[in-house]
Amino acid sequence: RKELSLLMLPGDGIGPEIMIEARRVIDWLAENRSLKITVHEDMVGGAAYDAYGKPLSDEALALAKQVDAVLLGAVGGPKWDGVDYDKRPEAGLLTLRKELDLFANLRPAVCFEALVDASSLKPELVSGLDIMIVRELTGGVYFGEPRGIETLENGERRGINTQVYTTSEIHRIAHVAFDLAGKRDGRVTSSEKANVMESGLLWREEVIKVAESYPDITLDHMLADSCAMQLVRAPKQFDVIVTDNLFGDLLSDVAAMLTGSLGMLPSASLGAKGGGALYEPVHGSAPDIAGQGIANPIATILSLAMALRYTYERPEEAQLIEDAVQGVLAGGLRTADIMQPGKAKVSTSVMGDSILRQL
Amino acid sequence: RKELSLLMLPGDGIGPEIMIEARRVIDWLAENRSLKITVHEDMVGGAAYDAYGKPLSDEALALAKQVDAVLLGAVGGPKWDGVDYDKRPEAGLLTLRKELDLFANLRPAVCFEALVDASSLKPELVSGLDIMIVRELTGGVYFGEPRGIETLENGERRGINTQVYTTSEIHRIAHVAFDLAGKRDGRVTSSEKANVMESGLLWREEVIKVAESYPDITLDHMLADSCAMQLVRAPKQFDVIVTDNLFGDLLSDVAAMLTGSLGMLPSASLGAKGGGALYEPVHGSAPDIAGQGIANPIATILSLAMALRYTYERPEEAQLIEDAVQGVLAGGLRTADIMQPGKAKVSTSVMGDSILRQL
Ligand SMILES: CC(C)[C@H](C(=O)O)[C@@H](O)C(=O)O
Ligand SMILES: CC(C)[C@H](C(=O)O)[C@@H](O)C(=O)O
Numbered sequence: 001r002k003e004l005s006l007l008m009l010p011g012d013g014i015g016p017e018i019m020i021e022a023r024r025v026i027d028w029l030a031e032n033r034s035l036k037i038t039v040h041e042d043m044v045g046g047a048a049y050d051a052y053g054k055p056l057s058d059e060a061l062a063l064a065k066q067v068d069a070v071l072l073g074a075v076g077g078p079k080w081d082g083v084d085y086d087k088r089p090e091a092g093l094l095t096l097r098k099e100l101d102l103f104a105n106l107r108p109a110v111c112f113e114a115l116v117d118a119s120s121l122k123p124e125l126v127s128g129l130d131i132m133i134v135r136e137l138t139g140g141v142y143f144g145e146p147r148g149i150e151t152l153e154n155g156e157r158r159g160i161n162t163q164v165y166t167t168s169e170i171h172r173i174a175h176v177a178f179d180l181a182g183k184r185d186g187r188v189t190s191s192e193k194a195n196v197m198e199s200g201l202l203w204r205e206e207v208i209k210v211a212e213s214y215p216d217i218t219l220d221h222m223l224a225d226s227c228a229m230q231l232v233r234a235p236k237q238f239d240v241i242v243t244d245n246l247f248g249d250l251l252s253d254v255a256a257m258l259t260g261s262l263g264m265l266p267s268a269s270l271g272a273k274g275g276g277a278l279y280e281p282v283h284g285s286a287p288d289i290a291g292q293g294i295a296n297p298i299a300t301i302l303s304l305a306m307a308l309r310y311t312y313e314r315p316e317e318a319q320l321i322e323d324a325v326q327g328v329l330a331g332g333l334r335t336a337d338i339m340q341p342g343k344a345k346v347s348t349s350v351m352g353d354s355i356l357r358q359l
Numbered sequence: 360r361k362e363l364s365l366l367m368l369p370g371d372g373i374g375p376e377i378m379i380e381a382r383r384v385i386d387w388l389a390e391n392r393s394l395k396i397t398v399h400e401d402m403v404g405g406a407a408y409d410a411y412g413k414p415l416s417d418e419a420l421a422l423a424k425q426v427d428a429v430l431l432g433a434v435g436g437p438k439w440d441g442v443d444y445d446k447r448p449e450a451g452l453l454t455l456r457k458e459l460d461l462f463a464n465l466r467p468a469v470c471f472e473a474l475v476d477a478s479s480l481k482p483e484l485v486s487g488l489d490i491m492i493v494r495e496l497t498g499g500v501y502f503g504e505p506r507g508i509e510t511l512e513n514g515e516r517r518g519i520n521t522q523v524y525t526t527s528e529i530h531r532i533a534h535v536a537f538d539l540a541g542k543r544d545g546r547v548t549s550s551e552k553a554n555v556m557e558s559g560l561l562w563r564e565e566v567i568k569v570a571e572s573y574p575d576i577t578l579d580h581m582l583a584d585s586c587a588m589q590l591v592r593a594p595k596q597f598d599v600i601v602t603d604n605l606f607g608d609l610l611s612d613v614a615a616m617l618t619g620s621l622g623m624l625p626s627a628s629l630g631a632k633g634g635g636a637l638y639e640p641v642h643g644s645a646p647d648i649a650g651q652g653i654a655n656p657i658a659t660i661l662s663l664a665m666a667l668r669y670t671y672e673r674p675e676e677a678q679l680i681e682d683a684v685q686g687v688l689a690g691g692l693r694t695a696d697i698m699q700p701g702k703a704k705v706s707t708s709v710m711g712d713s714i715l716r717q718l
Contacts, residue, residue, distance in 0.1 A: 076554065090554045120480050120592055141500075141522060142555055149557050156526040159561030163500060163522060167515040193608070195435065195449045196501055198508050202518030226643075228609045229616040232591060233479055249552070250587045250609055257588040284585075 004037045004312055005067040009044040009060070012089055013285025014295035015073025021297035021352030022071060022304050025321065028356055033317055040067060044096070045075030045089035045285075055092030064096055069311040070278040071304060072096075074285035097137050100276035102269035103169070104176040105135040105248065106306075107282060109235075109255035112264060114329040118338050119260030121235075131238045131255055132184065134177040135248025137269055139169045140199075142245045163199050165244065167206055172272075174210035177242035178217050187218045187239035191227040191247055203244065224251065231255055256282050263296030263337040264325075266303035268310055277311045279303040289336075293347045296335040298325055301355060324358035331358075363396045363671055364426040368403040368419070371448055372644025373654035374432025380656035380711030381430060381663050384680060387715055392676055399426060403455070404434030404448035404644075414451030423455055428670040429637040430663060431455075433644035456496050459635035461628035462528070463535040464494040464607065465665075466641060468594075468614035471623060473688040477697050478619030480594075490597045490614055491543060493536040494607025496628055498528045499558075501604045522558050524603065529562055531631075533569035536601035537576050546577045546598035550586040550606055562603065583610065590614055615641050622655030622696040623684075625662035627669055636670045638662040648695075652706045655694040657684055660714060683717035690717075 006026070010019040029035040042048075042060035049055050055075070064070050075089040085091075096102070111119065111129035119126045144162030151157050174190075181188045190207045192200030204221055211219040222230065224247040230237065231254050243251055256265050265282040281299030289295060301321060308318040333354050334343045346354070365385070369378040388394040401407075401419035408414050414434070423429050434448040444450075455461070470478065470488035478485045503521030510516050533549075540547045549566045551559030563580055570578040581589065583606040589596065590613050602610055615624050624641040640658030648654055660680060667677040692713050693702045705713070 085557065085560060088554065094555070120484050122479060122481060125479050144519075147557055149561050152525070157561055157565075158523060158525045159556075159558035160503075161522040161556045161558045163520040164517060166511070166517045193605070195447065196453070196608075197518075197520045198444065198506055199518030199520045201444060202508050202516055206516075225608045225612040228587065229612045229621075232613055232616045246552070247609075249555075249584045250606075253584040253588045254591055254613065257591040262588075 004035075006037050006039050006307070007063050007067045007070045008039055008041045009070060010041070010047070010073040011043070011045040011075045011285065012047055012077050013074055013287045013290040015075070015285055017291070017293060017348050018281070018295050018297040018300040019071070019073045021348060021355070022300045024352055024356060025301055025304055025359075028359055029317060032359070035312075035314060035317060037312070044072060044092040046077055046080040048092055049080060049083060049087055049089060054087050055089050056095050061095065061099060064100060065276060068277070069307045070096065070276070071300070071307065072278055072280040073300065074281065074283065076285050077287035079287070094142065096278060097269060098143060100278065101138060101271045102276060102278055103136060103138040104173055104270045105137040106180070106268040106270065107133040107135060107252040107256070107265070109133060109252070109259050109265065110261070111259040112261050112326070112329060114326075115259070115261045115264070115338055117260070117340060119258060121232075121258055126235065126258055126260065129235055129259060131235065132180055132240045133248060133252040133255055134173065134180065134240060134242045135252055136169065136173040136244045139165055140245035163197065163246070165199050165203060170203055170206040171210055174207045174242060176270075177240050178210065178214040181217050181240040182214070185239040186216060189220050189222050189227065189238055189241045191222050191224045191241055191243040191251065193224050194221070195223060207242070227251060228254055231258060252282070261338065263335065264298045264302065266299050266306045268303075268306045270310065277307065279307045293349060294336045295348050296337050297348050297352055301325065320359060324355050327358040328354045363394075365396050365398050365666070366422050366426045366429045367398055367400045368429060368431045369400070369406070370403045370432040370434045370644065371405040371436050372433055372646045372649040374434070374644055376650070376652060376707050377640070377654050377656040377659040378430070378432045380707060380714070381659045383711055383715060384660055384663055384718075387718055388676060391718070394671075394673060394676060396671070403431060403451040405436055405439040407451055408439060408442060408446055408448060413446055414448050415454050420454065420458060423459060424635060427636070428666045429455065429635070430659070430666065431637055431639040432659065433640065433642065435644050436646035438646070453501065455637060456628060457502060459637065460497060460630045461635060461637055462495060462497040463532055463629045464496040465539070465627045465629065466492040466494060466611040466615065466624070468492060468611070468618050468624065469620070470618040471620050471685070471688060473685070474618070474620045474623070474697055476619070476699060478617060480591075480617055484594065485617055485619065488594055488618060490594065491539055491599045492607060492611040492614055493532065493539060493599060493601045494611055495528065495532040495603045498524055499604035522556065522605070524558050524562060526565055529565040530569055533566045533601060536599050537569065537573040540576050540599040541573070544598040545575060548579050548581050548586065548597055548600045550581050550583045550600060550602040550610065552583050553580070554582060566601070586610060587613055590617060611641070620697065622694065623657045623661065625658050625665050627662070627665045629669060636666065638666045652708060653695045654707050655696050656707050656711055660684065679718060683714050686717040687713045
């Protein structure tokens, strides 16, 4: 049997402190479930920039390509606001996505029953919420050429980015969405701005073609602005939403915020079958609270659970971890970000302790 | 004194029925406030396509350039899903924006006190909400070249759009935002994806330059995905949000939906001082309820009030109309879209009647 491997990239801000708790869960799996994962660790983002002068070293990238999965904390922060554009922390993450061809970003927006009241939406609108956002991750305006800032003859500057999608890029992400919908409620909503952008029109037309191979899945189309509105108005109408890189960035963040559980939400970025995989919490690096030991480690621990499910094919252990998280929440423990009246506020490490104890 | 003029473009779906109620208010102004506005009427969108084979006739465009202001209902609907891309209903609206150089789209997101409960957010988060979204409207990916769908040698298709902004485009919209903030709470949030897109980085840098001429205004920057989240989490933190055409499309719709008053929200699209102006409700053409006489005419009537304020310089009459709307709501009348338990459900025309009576 092949050895299992993982690359940990804690990154910036609260990344390192939440990653410590994930590592303790990995140790627990080795000791108690005879699940041995060889863990490598390296830097990404601003941390890598500070150490190597670029946000992802060649060694870290090579390692990321070798291992079964990458677990990433978070990147970015005001400290690096002034660095060259191609060396900013985010570039490290974007390089990983592109070089590992992680075209499918799965972002579940689930409302934890214990946290219904933490949502800014009325409880009845979010209780039981379970949406899967499937975001295209290696195309669109994030990577399109030409791009850059040029100076014109009249002295003005001009900033350019290019939104571009091809048939095959659209097909492969649509397949991911339809396959997932088949294991869920059987409904896919595809979102673009086909009424304004030709790339969106192509997206719509090609998604319709892919749908023909999935007679049991219902497909509908929603303009991205309407979709953003409908997420706020009545989020439970959605099952799977498939959308492009940029709309997916906004829509998945709206969906995540609806749940009131931002600090709880994991994500998976997957390539073709047998390709690489990257798991990361949906939340950012939260530089304002970094180093205080109060960050919520749950999203990172649940990202590890996603890795167990999608990469290591150990759904039982994934379920154990997810149940342990539910148990701790039911027991009334909360980190500061999800604190509610009458609950017990705990630190990052106490939350980690409690999840281990529950396991 | 110059004669005042207005071009009404009812458009598609519920456009014609809501426009009738706005016209009655115009008649009232003539009779009771000796405010004579010469009203022209023409077609736009699918209606114009059906009549002339294109979504805006040359005559209608010429008229739009001559009049002081355009009042538009809504465009689009599934009926025209199959028409050529450059003739789709939305192209009529986009042509108007571009040809009249209406670069500044003002979208107030205000929560009407009587409708606080209609919001999907908890009442305390939206009560008193008053955000102004300033959206750039004639640049960015909506109009950038190259654009289109091409067929590649391998038989695949490729869809392209171009996001592009110049220094002067950014400066003029930033000035609008800072000027507005000066009359409001003095705070501007500029939103882009500077961490991913060079055009967003340029946007940020140029907005910072413009801010130097406004020492009394506070400027901060928020990535568009964070801004979408923060709108859901704590919308009252914002005063003026300035953003580009595409992000503005999504963010303004999220903000509008937060208020629970989508059917109530007007918008203004303005050019340079002395240039053209277009006023329209924020909601769409709602083809599903068109022709039933149940649509909410208030957003269109409040768009007329905005025209009185910004174009005709008759703030007193604008205020009268706004107060009349408040009065009718306080009296318990509701169209179907904002219906609440214990209130009286009324039709489009009865809502119009009541506003006139209140006036
Ligand atoms: C950090 C940033 C580059 C990234 C993105 O824009 O994709 C983040 O917002 C995300 O959603 O993963
Ligand atoms: C109808 C459509 C072209 C338009 C847009 O995308 O700008 C609409 O959504 C809006 O926000 O005014």
